[in-house]
Amino acid sequence: MKGYTKPLLLISLVLLVDQLSKFWVKLNMTIGQDFNIIGNKFLIHFIENNGMAYGMEFGGEFGKLFLTLFRIIAVGGIGYGLYYMVKNKYHRGFILNVALIFAGALGNIIDSTFYGVIFSESTFYEKASLFPTGGGYASLFHGKVVDMLYFPLIEGNFPDWFPVWGGEHFLFFRPVFNIADSAISVGVFLILIFQKRYFKEERVEKESINSEVLED
Structure with missing residues (x-):
């Protein structure tokens, strides 16, 4: 288990916070309901989408x-890649960033796969219930992804010119x-920012191993 502990803990934490927040919002x-967290700049705003991240549709x-x-x-591919990276001792920061991406993708898959079965439909007038008597609002694999974090930081009109x-x-x-x-975005962003550090250390380590082999 050495090397797997931190990635597994990070994945578990992201999934726990993600699913608890979604369950709370659904129930x-x-x-369309709002809760103001920081004035009108940070709101909990409940919507659902049938598609991809940030409300995009497919x-x-x-x-x-x-x-x-x-x-x-x-x-599944990301999970295997994560296993391979840990096994082959890739840069720890890179592994944790991939773990963030994996956790985020898995969190939304849980919504898409199971929420239609375990929840009744959320509407503008009624809250959802868990394990409703008449069954869920959709079949397996047809659930909607729950979104709620909303940051309308700047609002206005563009100048006429x-x-x-x-x-x-x-x-x-x-x-x-x-x-x-958020986990997916942060993971991708950190990889882009620190990619030179991640892969530079990896190249140095491989060059060191190759030189040792040649000397032997």
């Missing part, structure tokens, strides 16, 4: 099934997302 809020029932199955295959969007309304940051989306 305590109606679609249309139709077939599209939904395809996306969920694709996610499962992708997460601004190219293309002059005079139009703008809002930053518009997407509503969840903990799983």
Whole structure:
């Protein structure tokens, strides 16, 4: 288990926070309901989506099934890659970043795969219930992903002289997302920022091993 402890703990923590937040929102809020956390700059805003991260869509029932199955295959690949990286002693920071991506992807797969079966439908007027008597709102693999983190930091209108969007309304940051989306984004961002450090140390280590082999 040496080398696996920290990645497994990180994955477990992300999944726990992600699923607890989604369960709470599903059972305590109606679609479109808001809770202000920091004024009107950070809100818990409940929406659901049929598609990808940050509310993007991938249309139709077939599209939904395809996306969920694709996610499962992708997460399986990421999981194997994570196992390979730990086994071959890749940079610890890189491994933890991949663990974040894995946890985030798995968190949204849980929604897509099981939420339609275990929850009743959330509406603008009614909260969902867990394990409803009449069954869930959708079949296996057709659940909706729960989003709730909303940061409308800057709102206003573009100046009239601004190219293309002059005079139009703008809002930053518009997407509503969840903990799983955040884990994926943070993992990818850190890999991009520190990739030279991660792979430089790896090259140095391999060169050291190769030189030892040649000397022997």
